[in-house]
Amino acid sequence: MKLNREHSIALDAEDQLAAYRGKFALPEQEIYLDGNSLGAMPAHLPARMQQAVASEWGNGLIRSWNDAGWIDLPQRVAAKIARLIGAEGDEVMVGDSTSVNLFKALAAALRLNPGRKVILTERGNFPTDLYIAQGIAGLFDAEIRYVDSDEASVLAALDEDVSVLMLTHVNYRSGRIYDMQKITAMAHAAGALCIWDLAHSAGAVHVELNAAKADMAVGCGYKYLNGGPGAPAFVFVASRHLDDVRQPLSGWHGHAQPFEFLQEYQPAAGINRMQCGTPPLLSMIALDAALEVFEGLDMQQLRAKSRALGDLFIRLVDEKLAGYDFGIASPRDSALRGSQVALTHAQGYAIVQALIARGITGDFRMPDILRFGFAPLYVRFVDVYDTVEAIAEIMEKDEWNQEKFLTKKAVT
Numbered sequence: 001m002k003l004n005r006e007h008s009i010a011l012d013a014e015d016q017l018a019a020y021r022g023k024f025a026l027p028e029q030e031i032y033l034d035g036n037s038l039g040a041m042p043a044h045l046p047a048r049m050q051q052a053v054a055s056e057w058g059n060g061l062i063r064s065w066n067d068a069g070w071i072d073l074p075q076r077v078a079a080k081i082a083r084l085i086g087a088e089g090d091e092v093m094v095g096d097s098t099s100v101n102l103f104k105a106l107a108a109a110l111r112l113n114p115g116r117k118v119i120l121t122e123r124g125n126f127p128t129d130l131y132i133a134q135g136i137a138g139l140f141d142a143e144i145r146y147v148d149s150d151e152a153s154v155l156a157a158l159d160e161d162v163s164v165l166m167l168t169h170v171n172y173r174s175g176r177i178y179d180m181q182k183i184t185a186m187a188h189a190a191g192a193l194c195i196w197d198l199a200h201s202a203g204a205v206h207v208e209l210n211a212a213k214a215d216m217a218v219g220c221g222y223k224y225l226n227g228g229p230g231a232p233a234f235v236f237v238a239s240r241h242l243d244d245v246r247q248p249l250s251g252w253h254g255h256a257q258p259f260e261f262l263q264e265y266q267p268a269a270g271i272n273r274m275q276c277g278t279p280p281l282l283s284m285i286a287l288d289a290a291l292e293v294f295e296g297l298d299m300q301q302l303r304a305k306s307r308a309l310g311d312l313f314i315r316l317v318d319e320k321l322a323g324y325d326f327g328i329a330s331p332r333d334s335a336l337r338g339s340q341v342a343l344t345h346a347q348g349y350a351i352v353q354a355l356i357a358r359g360i361t362g363d364f365r366m367p368d369i370l371r372f373g374f375a376p377l378y379v380r381f382v383d384v385y386d387t388v389e390a391i392a393e394i395m396e397k398d399e400w401n402q403e404k405f406l407t408k409k410a411v412t
């Protein structure tokens with residue numbers, strides 16, 4: 001069957017999640033395919049933030065720590081995220097950035113598995129994960145073993161020296177999904193712990209951390225969870241490790257009795273010990289409010305739409321962009337792909353800029369990746385259709401080939 005615009009409009013008409021787009025403050029014409037970098041703003045956020053700033057901060061001042069419940073907001077936000085990643089509320093803590101939480105988790109994992117010195121990861125992991133591992137390796141006298149990204153290479157590198165296997169569930173470039181359950185089981189069989197980065201999974205892909213027996217995980221609040229720029233991140237520690245886990249950023253919010261102001265650090269019970277210092281409250285409030293959108297949402301249904309959007313995109317690329325030298329860097333099988341599709345093209349940067357000039361926002365990743373994120377809560381099937389049509393026109397008219405599109409900006 002030839003795919004036309006009417007077909008995409010019909011898919012939107014049947015889409016049971018279609019009404020969710022109205023929960024976001026997106027301009028009517030906006031085609032936003034970058035929710036995997038920065039999620040869209042939920043429509044009710046400005047009013048909630050106005051209240052937080054004017055009433056809770058402005059009038060309530062420091063009293064709001066108690067009166068507005070600021071002090072246990074991280075735990076309440078954590079419980080909302082836990083539901084989305086197959087964890088219990090008391091296994092998740094919210095605060096700091098993904099990078100900082102990874103630092104805490106990696107250090108804690110190395111301590112839980114002493115006598116082994118290797119952090120195993122893959123070369124294509126997100127740079128901050130690699131950089132944090134490098135920082136930790138220097139501090140803990142550990143060694144990093146880098147392997148190729150494919151599952152067989154990762155599994156073959158698990159041996160008696162590996163203390164912790166650190167992987168990103170959905171790859172930031174290709175969108176490839178690792179089999180969390182299988183890889184975690186193999187890591188455990190080799191005596192290693194497993195840390196998963198869920199930056200590109202939480203809120204878009206069905207995740208079952210406890211069913212997979214994951215040891216620890218981290219993830220972002222500002223991507224598919226729509227918590228806003230620089231939103232607090234989360235960290236998960238499986239309940240079986242909570243009594244023993246010790247992380248080195250032993251700030252007062254992770255203390256057993258922070259308001260006793262004792263001299264010696266005593267880790268709080270349970271997941272609270274993964275906290276460090278005062279959280280960014282306004283950002284925490286924004287994330288809390290953003291997560292309301294997920295209430296009652298069936299994650300399987302969300303995932304089904306994410307797969308269907310990506311499938312449609314790939315079919316359209318095959319049909320409309322043949323002959324323009326594009327490659328598809330993502331798995332074609334949607335079961336193996338997160339909520340994004342990556343194309344490759346030598347002029348990828350300029351093509352993305354030409355698209356942005358037409359009101360269609362994706363992004364570019366070195367060296368040649370055009371990345372399109374399909375946040376299922378607000379991306380429409382017709383957006384997918386219009387995007388591929390626009391790329392075809394840009395190629396046909398050589399529209400990308402202009403100085404203003406070829407000059408690189410600081411953020412790509």
Ligand SMILES: Cc1ncc(COP(=O)(O)O)c(C=O)c1O
Pocket residue numbers: 097098099100126128129168172197199200220233
């Ligand atoms: C896999 C992964 N981890 C971590 C991050 C970001 O970490 P942070 O929020 O600390 O900058 C990203 C950002 O894109 C990412 O893709």
